[in-house]
Amino acid sequence: MKFLLQRIAFYLFTAWAALTINFFIPRMIPGDPVTSLINKFQGQMSTEAINSLYVLFGLDKDASLWGQYVDYWGQVFRGDLGLSFTFFPTPVADILGQSLPWTIALVGITTFASFMIGTSLGVLAGWRRGSWLDGLLPVTTFLSSIPYFWLGLLAITLLAGPGSIFPSSGGYEPGLVPSWNGEFIGSAIQHSLLPAVTILISSVSGWILSMRNMMVTVASEDYITVAHAKGLPERRVMVSYAARNALLPNVSGFALSLGFIVGGTLLVEIVFSYPGIGYNLFQAVGAKDYPLMQGIFLVITLSVLVANLMADIAYLLLDPRTRKEG
Amino acid sequence: MSAPASTITAVTPEGPEVAAAPAKRRRLRFVANPKAATGLIVLAFFCVIAVIGPWIAPYDPSARSSDLIQPPSGKHWFGTTHLGQDIFSQVLVGTRGVMFVGLLAGIVATALSVLIGVSAGFLGGAADESLSALSNVFLVIPALPLIIIVASTIPSAGDLMVALVIGLTSWAWGARVLRAQTLSLRRRDYVEAARATGETTWRIITAEIMPNLTAIIASGFVGTVIFAVMSEITLAFIGISTISEWNWGTILFWAQSQQALAQGAWWWFVPAGLAIAILGTALSLINFGIDEFVSPRLRSSGHTRMRTKDGHTVRMRVGFTPVLGSKEQPATPVVRRTKEDAA
Amino acid sequence: MKEPVLEIKDFCVDYGLGDQGVQAVRDVTLTLHRGEVLGLAGESGSGKSTLAYGVTRLLPPPGVISGGSVVYHPPNGDSYDVMALNDAELRAFRWAETSIVFQGAMNSLNPVHKVSTQMLDVIRAHEPGLTPQARTARAQEMLKLVGISADRMDAYPHQLSGGMRQRVMIGMALVLEPQIVIMDEPTTALDVVMQRQILAQLVELRERLGFSVLFITHDLSLLVEFSDRIAIMYGGRIVEEARSADLYKDSLHPYSEGLLKSFPALRGPRRELAGIPGSPPDLRGMPSGCSFHPRCPHAFDRCSAEIPVLGVPSARNDPDRSVACWLPGRVPVG
Amino acid sequence: MTVTDTEVVLEADGLTKHFPVRRGVRDLLTRERKVVHAVDDIRLTLRRGRVTALVGESGSGKSTVARLLAQLYGRTSGDIRLHGDSVTVKGGRKFRAYCRRVQMIFQDPFASLNPTHTVRYHLTRALKIHGRSGDTAAELEANLRDLLLRVQLTPPERYLDKFPHELSGGQRQRVSIARALGADPEALLADEPVSMLDVSIRLGVLNLLRDLKERLNLAILYITHDIASARYFADETLVMYAGRMVEGGDSETVTQNPAHPYTRLLIESAPDPDRLDRVGDLQPPEERGTGEPPSLIAPPTGCRFHPRCVHAMPKCSTDLPPRFELPANDDSNRGHWAACWLYEEGAAK
C-alpha cells in the first residue's frame, strides 16, 4: 500500500513535468500554423488569406506565456484540449476520440500478441537451448534491425496490390461507415492484417531475446535445480518455476511498450495510411498545430504513466517480495 | 517500441558476475565471441566506408546524368534515380552521415547517461531523487515524436544537430540502468574498502566504479547507436530533418517521394534499407556479445551440444545430466517400482 | 547388519568435454548404509557438491557423468542403477527415494510461490492419487514435525527467517519419506544456535523415519559430532573414510590430519594448530600421482608418481576404514 | 596475560548507531520515526599489541561497530577517541589522517578487491594516498615488495601484476591486509577476515595477523562469529547480542567460564568434536523460544536476551542490565564482566 502511494506521488510529479514540457516544446517551434498552412497550399492560397487566418485561429491576440500556461492547466483539468488548427475548428478531443480506438486496436493488440508470442518463443528457446529455436534468433534479429517503414513499404509492394487479400492502406473499406456489424469489423480486420504482421515481425525479436536471456539466467537458479530434484514434470518446472520468474523483469518492459503504443505508431500509420493517432501527430507537427500536438502528447504521456502504474501493480501482484503485509 | 527491445534488462540483475567479469585480460575474450566478432567486422567495414566512401564513389552522388531510373548495371551498380544520379555512390557517400550521427549521438547519450546515472546512484539522497525524476520524465516522453518535434524546430539542422538532438533525448534508459547498477556497486566491499583506504569520492567513482560499468556502458552505447541510426534515417525518410548531405535516409526519402516501388525501381529502395538492416544487425550482434561476456550464464549457453572424444554428441540439459558411455547394459537390471506398486 | 542403500562405484564427473573438460570427481567409490549419517568433508572445490549433484544427475551444464554407477537398493524390491534411468524413471526416483537439501534455503525456494504451493507440488507430482485435503494434511504434518506452525503454510519464502526457510526445506525433503536425504551444507549460512537446533531436529526425525543422510560440509568438527562415518575428499577423490571417532582420534591420511589440526577447539587444552601449507589444487593442472603430494609434509618419490588407491590400510586391519596414501602402513592390504 | 597495561590506541564509549528505516509516504502522516537499533551503547578499548575479539551471531552489529570505528558510518551518539582525543571526521583530509592510523580489513576477500585492478594498483594507491610511496619509482617498487613480503606473499614479483581473480582466497585476503598495512596504521579493524576462507587457509591468515600484532605492535579488533577462533587468537573477547555487548573479558575466561546466558548458549551450540560421546543425542541447548534473534526495529525492553533466556527474571524484561564485574579468581580473569542481572550484587546465582 505504502509502495503504491509512493508510486502515485512519483507519477503525479512525472505527469506534471512531462505535461509542462509538452506545453513548452510546441511553443519553442519557430513558424506558426498559418505559415505552415500557406506552405501546405503552395500557391493555392493567396497571401491575403494570411491575416484572416490569424484572426480565425485566434493568434492575433498576444497572451503571456505564463498566462497561456495557466490556461493550459485549466484546460487540462476541464478535459478541454482546445481546437485543432489543422482541422479547425474541430476540438482536439474529438480528433483524439476518432483516432485513438484505431491505434489502440491495431497496435495494442499487436503489441500484446508480439509480447505473448515473443515471450513464449523466448521461454522455449531459453529452456531448450541448442534446439532449432536458437537458429531463429539471428533471423529475428535481422528482421528487427530493418527500419520499420522499409519493411512496411516492402510488404505493401510485395503482398498488397490488385488481387491480394491485403489492402495497402486505410483502416477499413472506403465506403463503409464504422459500426459494429460484421462487414465493417471484417473489413477492419482485413485492413489491419498487414500492418499487424509487420509490427509483429519487427518487434517480436526483442521479446524473444530478453525472455530467452532471462530464462537462461533463471534456469541456473537453485530453485530450478530443486524443482528438478523434486521430480516435478518438466513442463511444470518450465512454466511455473522458470518462466514465471523469468517473466517478472519483462513485465516492466511490456508496460513501457504498452505506453509507447500511442507514440510508437507513427511510422506504421504513415506507411499503412492507418487512421490512428500517430498519423495525427505527424500531421500536427507538419502544421504546427500545437493544440493537437499537446493533446496527443497528453494522451501519450498519460498512457505511458498509466501503463507504468499498471506494471507496478502487476509486479506487486506477481512478485510477492514487493508485497508488504499490513 | 524501441526501448524495451533492448536486452539491457538481462544484464542488470546479475550480481557478482558483473563484478567478476570485466577484468582487463578477459576483455580480449570478448572479441573471441563469434557473435561479437562478426558484428565488429561488419561495423569496421561500415566505418571504413564512412571514411573512404566519398573517395571511392564512382560518381558524384548528386550529379545528374541522362540515365534516368536505370536498373543496376555494370555502369551503375545499384542503378540510378529519377535524376540519373548513381545510387551506389549515394549509398557509399551516405554512410558517413549515418555513422557520424549514430556514433556522435551514442557518445552524447552515453556520456549523459553515465553522468546522470552514476551520479544519481552514487550520491544518493536528494540528488538521486531529482536525477531519477529527471530521467523518468525523459523516459515517459516518447523519444521519436520528441525528436521529430525538436528536429523540426531547429533551423538548418545538419548532421551535427540531429545527432545532438537524438543524443540529448535518448539517454534516460541508460541512466536508469546505470543508476541501478551503481547503486549495487556502491555497496560493494571494494568500494567501501577504497573509501577506508582514503580515496577521494571523485577517484572512487572514476577508478573503482566506472571500470566495472564498462560492459553496461558499452552495451548502452551500442543500443543508442542503433536507436540513433534508426531515428536519423526515419527523420530523413519522413522529410523532417534537413540533411543537405547524403545519407541512407535521404536516399529512401527520395525513393519514397518518387514512389520508387510503384515505379518498379526496387534498386532505389533496397540497397539503403539493406545497409541499415545489416548495420543494425551488426550492432545487435555486438550487444549480444557484450551480454554474453557480462553474464557467464549466457556465455556458456552458446554451446549446449558437446562432442566427446570418441565423437558422440551430448546435449546438455538443465536438470538431467547426461551420462556418458552408459548406453550398454546397466550393471544391475532396472525394475522400477513406484510407490503405488509397493503399496 | 549394515545394509547398503546407495552404492556409488567408480563415479566420475567432468565439467565440459574434450579439451576444455575438467574432471571434478574422480573414481569415487562410496557406500551409504541404511539409517546412517555419512559425512563428506573436504575443502572448497574438492568436489563434494559435484558428487552429490552427480548422484542425482542434477549437475548443471556443462557437467557430465563420465563413468561409474550409482546403485540404489530400495527397501523392498530390486536394486537399480540411477545412471541408467530414463527421464520419467529419474523423475519418479527423485525426491520419492532421494531428496536433497541445498545450502542456501533462500535460493532453494522459489520466491514467487507460497511455501504450501511448493510443498504440495511435490506431493501432487509423485502421488497424484491423493486428494487435495490429504495432501494439505500431509504437508501440514511435515511442517509441524520441523517446528513450523500450520498458519505459516501460506507464507512466501521472503516472509520467513533463514532458519525457518531451512526447516521448510528439510520438511519438504522428508515429505515423501525418502530413503536417502542428501544435505549439502544445509546449515553453513545459519548461526550456531540455529544450526544446532536444526540438526537436533534432524537427528530426531531420522530416528522416527529411518532415512539415511549424506551430509556434506567443510566444518569437520560439526561432522565429527554429528555423523556416524566420515569420508574426506581432496581434489575430487575420497582420500580417507572411517567412523567419525576413529577419524578424529586417529586419522591416517596426512590431509585429514592437517584438516583436524586446522580448527581450534573450543574446550579442553589449547592444541597446537598447524594448518596445511600451500593452496588447494587447480582442476586443470592436477598434480601427478597423489594430488595432495605438493602440500604433504611426508611426501616421497612414489607420491608424485602413482595415484594411491583407496583401500583398507595394512596397519589397521579394520574393514570400516580405508585410506588412499602411499605412506608405510597405509597402503592397502594385498 | 593481563588485559590492561599497554597503551590505548582507540577507544569507543557509548557508541550507538541507529539506521533509519526507509520512510514511506504513509509514515509522513504518523509521527514516529522507525530506526534499526543496530548498535547501542558500545564501550571498547583497543590497545597496542593486543587483539580484541568481538563475537556474536550474524546481525548482532559487529560489522557496524567496525565501520563506526573506521568512521565509514557517522555515529548516532557516543564517542570515539584516538589516543585519548575525540574524533569525528566525515571526509577530506581529516578523514585521511584518521584512516592512516586506523585501517579496516573487510569480511570478504572475494569482494573487497576491485576485479578491474591489479594487486599493484591496489597497493600503490594505498601507499600514495598516505604519502608512503617514496619519491622515485624504485622506492615505490621497494615499498611494494616490502608490503607483500610482510604479508608473506613471496616472491612479490609473482603477485604484483595479478588480478584478484587470479589469486586464491587466502592470497586475496593477504593483499587486503597488505593494503591496510600500506597506511602503516596503529589499529587494524579486521571484520571477519577469515569467514569466507577455507579451513586450511584460515589458519595462515590468522597466524599472519598474530605475527603482525607482535612484530608491528598493532592494535587489532578481530571480529568473528567463530568463538573458538577468538579463544585461540585474541587476548580479550567481547560478546555482542542484538546490538549490545553482553559479556567481555579475557578470552580464555570468557570461553571456558561463560557468565552470560547468551554466551553460554553460544558456546554450548558450537560444534565440538570432543563431545564425541554424545553422538546421536544432540540435546538442543537450553533456550526458550524459536532460537531467533529479536527484531532490531523494536528491540525487547530490558535485557535484549530475556525472551530467550531460561533464567529470565521479571526485572530482565524491564531494566537494562549494566555491566557487572565478576569476581576474579586469579590474575588471568581480572576484568571479566557480564551485563546480566544474575550477577547483580546479592542476586541468587
Next chain:
Amino acid sequence: ACSSGDGNTTNTGSGSAATVLNIGMPNGPQTENHNPFLGSSSGASLGYRWMIFEPLVMINGIKPTEAGKPWLATEWKWADNFTKLSLTIRDGVKFSDGKPMTAEDVAYSFQLRKDNEGLNQDAIPYGTITASGNKVDLTFTRSQFVNQNKILTVFVVPKHQWSTLKDPSQDTLKNPIGTGPYTVKSFTPQTTTLTVRDSYWQDLPKVKELRYTSYNDNNAQTTALANGASEWSFVFVPNVKAVYQDKDPEHHKLWFPANLGIHGLWINTTRKPFDNPALRRAMDKVINRDDIFMQGEAGYFYPKVESITGIPTPAGESFIAPEFKDKLHSVDVEGAKKELADAGFTLEGDVLKDPTGKPVTITLTDPAGWSDYITDLEIIKDNLSTIGIKATVDKANQDAWFKAFDEGNFDAGMHWTNGGATPYDIYQNIMDGKILKPIGKGGVSGNYGRFNSPEATKALDQYANATDDATRTTALNTLQRIMVEQMPVVPTSASNVGGLYSTKNWEGWPDEQNQYAPAQPTQQNALQIVLNLKPAGAQ
C-alpha cells in the same frame, strides 16, 4: 482502398451503368467539418463543399478572362470603376432543406464575410450590402477590378441556418444546407459520401453518389488511382506514365492546364552580384525548363511557363504584350555568356567571376521535404554550372526556410506566386514596392526578393485602379517589360488546376479539346464537371 474489381463500388462488374463516382485526395484522415469557409474543413480539403454550396457565377479557372456562367446570380453589373456591384439573384432555387434561396441569403453571405475578418479570406473591402427583391447591391471602398472574380464566385449560405450559429468561424457545421445538387449522406474520417438531392434548379446530375476518400499520402492515393479505386484526384505522381497511365492506357487520363500563377526561382535582388539584372537574365537563359518539367514535374504536374514574360499560357495568352508575343524561353548558353561578358563578368575556365573578380556562387534553398522543388533546384544547379556559377542546394528546414524567405535571408530558391484572374496577382506578388520590407524584417507577403522598382510599383497601382482598359494594358505591358529586363524571379512552371481521372465508368471530363473547366476536384468548377458526367458507354 482496395484491389480493383472486388465489388467495392457499385460501378464495376455486370455492365450496369455507373451510379457512384469515387474521388480521392491524399490529405489524411479527416474530421467531420463541413464548414465551407474553412480551408481546414474536410469539405474544403476534399473539395465536396462545392457540391453543396454554389457560387453566384461560375468562372472557368483556366479562362479567367472569359465571362462567367450565370449560376445563382443571373446578372451582375459593375459600376463606378469597380466599386459598385449589383446582382440579380436567380429565382426558384431551393436550399436542400426545402427553403427557397432569396436575395436576403445572398446579402447575408456577403455580410458574414464583412463581419468576420476570419472568413474574409480575400480581404475584400466591403462597403454597404443591401438586398431588395431579387437584387443585391454591394459597394466597395476601392476599385475591385483585380478582385472581381473573387467576389463573383462567392458561395451562398442560408441565412436561416447561419444566423443561428454562435460563431460561424468556429462551427463545424455538422448539417450543411446549401443549394447544390448533393447532400452529405455519411461521414467517416476516411470517406465522406454525398448523395444526390431529389430536386435541383438545373437537371439532376447522373452521378447518384459521390464518395470522397482521403488517403494518407501521395503513395496511397497513387496506388488507388492506379488500381481504379479512385477515379478522380489531384496528386503528384512521379513517372506518371508508368505508374498511372500505363495501368489502363485506355481510361487513365490526366489533364493539367495552367492557371494564372507561377512557380519560379526567386532571387534575392539585394545580394551582390545578383543585384545585377544581366546576371539574372543570363541565369534565365540557361535554365532548362524541359528538364524541370519532365524530371521535376513528372512531365505533367506544373506546366512549363513558355512565355518569357512569365505569364502562363493558354490562360494568360491574351495579356501578353505584342513585343513579347512570340518570345519563348529556350536554353541559350551562348546568349547568356554574351550577356554576362557585356556586363563585365568573366568566365575563367569553368568559374564565372563577377566584375570585381570574385567567383559567382549561389546557394539554392528549399525545404527538404518538397521533393519537386528540390529536384528543380538540382536541375537548376546543373544548368547554372554551364555558365560557371557554382551552385549548392541547401535542403532547409521548412520553418527556417519560410523565415529566411520572409526576412530576405536567402540567395535563391523555388517559390510560388499568388494567382488570380489576371497576371496582376503574379506581378504584384513579385515586384510590388508597397510590400517591400528591408532585409531582416519579416511579415512580408510577397516580394521576397526585395525587388525595388518604383516604376513597377507605379504600374501595379495604375493597373489596379485604372478606369479604362487602355491604361490597364499599358500598365501590364510595362510590368511585362520590367519582368523580362529585370528578371527578379526566373519563372519555371505555371500553377495548375488539373486532375487525374478515369474514363472507365464516367465520361464527359474536361480535357484539351473541351476546356470547359479545370480538372481539379477541389476547385469550384468541379461541380460543373460532375454535372457534365455521364455513365461510360451509355448514350
